[in-house]
Amino acid sequence: MTTSTLTTTQRIEKEPPAWTRMLDLSDRALAVLLLAPAAILLSLIIVYPVARLAYTSFFSLSLTSGLPAEFVGLENYKLMIDDPIFWETTWNTVLITLITVPGALVVGMALALLANLPFRTQWPVRLSLLIPWALPLSFAGLIFAWFFHSEYGVVNDVLNRFGIPGVIWFNSPNLAFAAICLTIIWKTSSFMALIILAGLQTIPRSLYEAADVDGAGRLRQFFEITLPLLKPAIVVALIFRTITALQTFDIPYMMTGGGPGTSTSTLAMYIHQNTVSFLDLGYGSALAVVMFLLSMCVTVVYLRIIRTKG
Amino acid sequence: MKKTMITGLLLSASMLALSAPAFAEELKVYISSQHQPQVWRQVLDKYEAANPGTKVTIETGGNTSEAQAQYLNTIMSAKDSSLDVLILDVIRPAQFAAAGWTSPFEGKDMSVYLPAYAEANTVDGKVVALPAFADSMFLYYRKDLLEKYGIQPPKTWDELKAAVKKINGGENNADLQGLSFQGKAIEGAVCTFLLPYWSQGKSLVQNGKLTFDKDAAVKSLKLWKSFVDEGVSKKNIAEVATDDTRKEFQAGNVVFAVNWSYAWAQSQGKDSAVVGKVGVTRLPAMTGGDQATCLGGWEWGVSAYSKNQDAAKKLVQFLSSPESSKFMAINGSLLPTYASLYQDADVVKAAPWFADAKQVVETAKPRPVTPRYNEVSETIRTTVNAVLAGVMTPEDGATQIESRLKRILR
Incomplete structure (x- = not known):
């Protein structure tokens, strides 16, 4: 910065081109200028919609009523x-989070350890890790709806073959x-596995070699070396997984x-139902604000964990 | 540099002009995929032939009434002008009128149609849409099996139960289901609930006010649950949607089925195992009650955001004409919206039971008319689904319907 300021001063005597004047800016002003495009973009695509959502949540706005929006304060929240159904769907959402996040972590960790083994050909393992991740969610839902169908599903068929009666x-x-x-x-x-x-792969092999020399067993190595060094990757994976x-x-x-x-039914489904099917945008927005706050809380907790450990 | 740019611009402009449609008018019609778009295509071909310069394309989507409604809700609340003509379930005009999503047909004489459809499409004195086809629910039955056991088509649900038990006893076929109806949480399940409820002489909503009779509701839910518990219907009836009922019946695996008129054409088609063995009659009543059925049918509306208002209205007039209604009756087994067509020789030849169907359609009851119908529907169908899955007792189900409907229609 100092050098460039110097050159600019020298050049002023020679009528410098206009654009170089930008380099005269103080550090702070330059920082603002450089950050502005990102900040503007973020406010357009994130801050504005979220603010608009919160704003709508204070209105009675239903497209089926034929009435204009009316300010009702906290009525939607009341x-x-x-x-x-709000409580039922929220509870279902929390329960799904509490079951599937640790579930995916354990399975994902196992898959990652498996994929990290020194196979001669690693691509089949890695490809099979990628496939569930690359599949659109709704396809996965449809496929498994058929798997679990009571009459045509493969799950009941397998159960029957083992002599267990199928269930509906x-x-x-x-x-x-x-x-x-x-x-x-x-x-x-598989998403967990990819991040883990x-x-x-960032853990140096030499650590394990040293542990071998010191006579640490496999399990001990896992808990003393692998797990602590994986912590940042795990926290990042957990944040993403919990929010989704x-x-x-x-x-x-x-x-x-x-x-x-x-x-x-989940909270997201209930929001979708209220906005898309019932066209009750006011109430739907209030529900969405609750979900937003829920996600924020979780993120804050995780960020705290990273900061204290970091 | 500048020259090449200008030449380039001119070139692309002329290319755009060339690729622009050679038609004066292009219209896009939305037809849900369950409504035989391939048969409607033939009607549109006729329209194109009679109106040179007009091109009509079909967009399909949403194979259930709810999926279709969700799609249209998104399109219309975004004021999207890409669709000109929309097919709407008979329960939607009130909602579309409240939201101002269709253009009214001013001065249209609705008395040419069956009264139920003149009424369903008129909201606050404005004609919101024009009828596409009429419909109501019927009892489909296996003529051959009923004859074999000397059984008359049942007039009450109890008679139906007795008939199934007699046939099952004789046939001894574990794959033969007695009665198929809609237990999945779809629009059809609303009618499932209302059929026996209405049969007891009760109404659900009158003049926008809830007139819920809890006793009748409990009896209705108990009746359907008893079909499952007594083995008349299969245990996973809570998974069964309208088209599943059609497929099961068509495959020859069902004695009685509750379904709409469209199932007839396919039951007599080349993929059917029951050609010539199918009877269609009025739905049974509760013992001591009246036979009641659910009014169905779909309507043609012109999107308020369409940029081709006049052309779209002209097309809808054609789609809703006696000529189109007759064509769809013969080729798609869709019930006509004109009284005279029920006696038409060509129509009766294609679907003999249409001759008796007019009276059924005329006495069919409409589902509650309210702009908040989607919420009413959701409450009823999820409760029916929960009761049939055995998650909730019929008593709790009736209580839940009552408390939620009170909240919606307050």
């Missing part, structure tokens, strides 16, 4: 408190819930449509 998966809230969680874990553990695998788990929509939507009844 409605939510008495709404049993989507007739029972618990079984339907289990089927959904299994599908989500299958779909998302990247983390694994809180937004779970596609898989239960395709598999059960929230049924039987509303027992497997």
Whole structure:
């Protein structure tokens, strides 16, 4: 910076081109200038929609009423408190998060360790890791809806072959819930595995060699070397996975449509239903604000964890 | 440099002009994929032949009424002008009118149609859409099996149960289901609930006010659950949607089925195992009650955001004409919206039971008319689904429907 300021001063006597005057800016002004495009873009695509959402949540705005939007303050939030489906879908969402995030972490970790083994040809393992990740969520939901279908599904067929009578998966809230969680874990553990695998490859082999010399067993090596060094990768994977788990929509939507009844419906599905089917944009926005706050809380907690460990 | 740029611009401009449609008018019609777009295509071909310079394309999507509604809700709330003509379920005009999504047909004489459809398409004195086809739910049955056991088509649900037990006892075929109906949480499940409810002489909504009769609701839900519990219907009935019922029946695996008129054409088609063995009659009643059925049918609306208002309205007039109604009755087994067509020789030749169907359509009951119908529907269908899956008792189901409907129609 100093050198460039110097050159500019020298050049002023020779009528410098206009653009070089930019280099005269102070560090702070330059920083603002350089950050501006990103900041403007972010406010357009993130800050504005979120602010607009929060704003709409204070209005009674339903396209089926034929009435113009009316400011109602916290009315939509009050409605939510008495709404049993809001509580049911929120609880389902939390439960899906609590089951599938650790589930995907454990399975993903196992897959990553497997993929990290010194196979001679590694691409088949890595490719099979990528496929579930690359599959669109709604396809995965449809495929598994067929797997678990009581009459045509492969799951009941396999059970029958082992002499276990098949069950009607989507007739029972618990079984339907289990089927959904299994599908989500299958779909998302490969994402966990990919991030963890990247983390694994940054751990120097020499550490394990040293541990071998010191006589540490495999298990000890895992807990003393692998796990602590993987922590940053795991936290990043967990943040992404938890936030997408809180937004779970596609898989239960395709598999059960929230049924039987509303027992497997999630908060995201309820938001979609209120806005897209019922056209109640006010209430739908209020629900979406709650989901946004929920995601924010989780992110803050994780960021705290990183900071204290970092 | 500048010269090449200008030449380039001129070139691309002329190319654009060349690729511009040679038609004066291009219209896009939205038809849900369950509504035989390939048969409607033939009607559109006739229109194109009679109106040179007009090109009509079909966009399909959404094989259930709800999926279709979700799609149109997104398109219309975005004020998207890409669709000119829309097919709408008979339950939607009130919502579309409230949202101002269709252009009214001013001065249209609706008395030419069956009264139920004149009424369904008129909201606050404005004609919101024109009828595409009429419909109601019927009882499909296996004529051959009923004759074999000397059984008359049942007049009550109890008679139907007895008939199934007799046939099952004789046939001893584990794959033969007694009764197929819609238990999945789809629009059809709303009618599932309402059929026995109405049969007890009760109404759900009158003049926008809830007139819920809990006793009748419990009896309705109990009736359907008893079909599952007594083995008349299969255990996974909560997974069954309208088209599943059609497929099961067509494959010869069902004695009785509750379905709309469209199932007839395919049951007599080349993929059917029951050609010539199918009877269609009125739906049974609750013992001591009246036979009641659900009014169906779909309508043609012109999008308020269409840029070709006049051309789109002209097309809808044609699609809703006696000529098109007759063509669709013969080729798509869709019930006509004109009274006289039910006696038409060509129509009766294609679907003999249409001769008796007019009276059924005329007495069919409409589902509640309200702009918030989607919420009413969601409440009823998810509850029916939960009761049939055994998650909820019929009593709790009725309580849930009552409390949620009160909240919606307050």
